Amino acid sequence: MKNIIQNILIMFFSFFILSCALQNRAGFKAKKIYKSNTLIITQISENAFIHTSFKKTNDFGNVPCNGLIVKDYNEAIVFDTPTNDESSEELIQWINKKLGAKINAVIPTHFHDDSLGGLMAFHKKNIPSYSYAKTIELAKENNFVIPENSFNDAVILKVGDKDVVAKFFGEGHTKDNVVGYFPGENILFGGCLLKELEAGKGYLGDANVSAWSSTVEKVKKEYPDVKIVVPGHGDYGDGKLLDYTIGLFKGQ
Template sequence: MRKLSVITLLFIAILTFQARGQAEKIHISEDLEIIPLTDKSFIHVSYVTYPSFGRVACNGLLYVNGNEAVVMDTPPNDEISGQLLDWISQKFPETKVTSVVINHFHSDCLGGLGAFHEAGATSYASRLTCSLAGQDNAVVPQNSFARKKKIKVGDQEVVCRFLGEAHTRDNIVTWLPEEEILFGGCMVKSVNATKGNLEDANVDEWASTISKVKRKYKEAKTIIPGHGDAGGVELLDYTMQLFAL
């Protein structure tokens, strides 16, 4: 099948974004915004400055079901994580953040993990993520798994799964079946993004890993990258093209 051009993918992404009717960002502070996706799911966007890349917007995901909530990836530090936790408690006063899932060992995923532990959330990550976080002198997630983990959130489950190396050796994805939302993290690129930070990447396996993700979660309606705009399957197609050998 003929490959789609970058311009075509960008056009599809714009139409898909508009069709979903995503609400406008809720401004929490200079460093934190919230993007509602549904009544239960929200992207949290944190802004942090890195010497090599400047000021960067980092995505995470919040899923609320009943009186429980799970957060996928923390903001990059405890201060912004505290702002996120405060917003959740104000928006959902009867809800407790019971779980936090870490996508991989970089600071834009777990830099604020200490604040979540202090708030009583239980943290989960792959065994390799826990090992790499420890080597990096970061706060280490409390619970580890090999390749797959199901986490209860109210009467629903979210599914965390390792499908291969890409942005890092340990990157996972998290699937929300009820919402048909896939949190891809930094292995998934927003349309028109560059390759980004490749310091810990496996560029030889990246496209193959994304192909596995696409086959496994072909019913995903919304896909969230680690940075940039959410979209649909076009994000996976773009990422595969970007790293095609």
């Protein structure tokens, strides 16, 4: 009888431990882990964090702007800078001190200041920047800070033992918008190419609305296993953000 009870207890605890492990793997609970007046950082997976800064606009008010940090071991890569150098300095300090990570690279996903407005702060820290060739061209035309390293079509960088991808799929929000992908956790950073659910079309001053849907369709086809999708503004979600954006601009 004693042996039967012991076996039952062992089976129970084994099942409990396995259930907890599966739950942690499948359902990470997002949480804000840093907040100031100018910067919010939200952990959305074991190794990915959304950084949110703010941009004052005439048409849309004080707009929250998202970027993404991905980490492996003691290294990090940042997609999009915060909107200005002060918020970028704040982000760099947080990554270095709180995450204990060295920033391998920053990747602005298009030429607007909600993507590279704080780039000088990264350059001052000797953090290399990478962007699509068209982004460098447009940054020069608009007298913005210019990313240091250009790529055509796509670039693959290392963070720890993991790959990080930035790739151009076509025009949409701008002529140069790329997306970032972290295959290790199937996380897509869509930047301003992708919209949060129920969002409007936003700023279209540099957009190609007729190409937008087909561009996002290419992204969807390239990353069929995506689990988390982060837009440039608003709430993150899953693959539904791709479908929503495609529908928003379909037939334009």
